[in-house]
Amino acid sequence: MADARQHVQRLLHDLVAAGRETGVQVAAHLHGELVVNAGADLADPRADRPVDDRTLFHSWSTGKGLTAAVVHVLADRGRLSYDTPIAEYWPEFAAHGKQGITLAHVLVHTAGVPQAPAVITPDDLRDWEGMCDRIARPGADVEVLAPADLCERLTDTMSRSAEEGLLGSWPSPR
Numbered sequence: 001m002a003d004a005r006q007h008v009q010r011l012l013h014d015l016v017a018a019g020r021e022t023g024v025q026v027a028a029h030l031h032g033e034l035v036v037n038a039g040a041d042l043a044d045p046r047a048d049r050p051v052d053d054r055t056l057f058h059s060w061s062t063g064k065g066l067t068a069a070v071v072h073v074l075a076d077r078g079r080l081s082y083d084t085p086i087a088e089y090w091p092e093f094a095a096h097g098k099q100g101i102t103l104a105h106v107l108v109h110t111a112g113v114p115q116a117p118a119v120i121t122p123d124d125l126r127d128w129e130g131m132c133d134r135i136a137r138p139g140a141d142v143e144v145l146a147p148a149d150l151c152e153r154l155t156d157t158m159s160r161s162a163e164e165g166l167l168g169s170w171p172s173p174r
Contacts, residue, residue, distance in 0.1 A: 012040035025051050092136040
């Protein structure tokens with residue numbers, strides 16, 4: 001496995017050197033054993049702190065698969081309809097002409113809903129209601145399109161309202 005570690009470490013350094021990555025880390029387990037643990041560049045350029053095995057990274061898309069699976073289960077059980085406008089579950093979402101966007105639009109990434117504001121601080125990420133408000137009522141600082149956050153808000157809302165208890169205890173995203 002030493003070859004795999006060296007190969008990944010070299011690849012990460014090459015990606016950083018080429019300007020394609022900054023502050024990057026890869027960990028891989030095989031049969032419960034950590035076989036690759038590599039990092040490159042700085043976790044915090046202001047403090048000149050390098051990436052190490054304790055560096056935390058925000059992972060934007062890791063919940064999409066589970067969220068989509070839950071939505072499909074709920075639709076299969078007749079608890080959700082793909083044709084239902086998101087605003088029926090989340091009224092604030094209807095702002096800025098989004099009242100016709102359906103669950104189907106969200107799932108196939110055709111909703112055209114901004115992913116997140118251009119500048120997000122760690123405090124912003126911990127503010128669930130504030131982030132949901134910024135998605136529902138985007139301002140001029142929004143630049144990227146990807147509606148996965150809608151799915152997360154929808155499942156959170158569903159878990160707190162009509163679908164409470166359908167899938168057992170449901171972890172809150174807070």
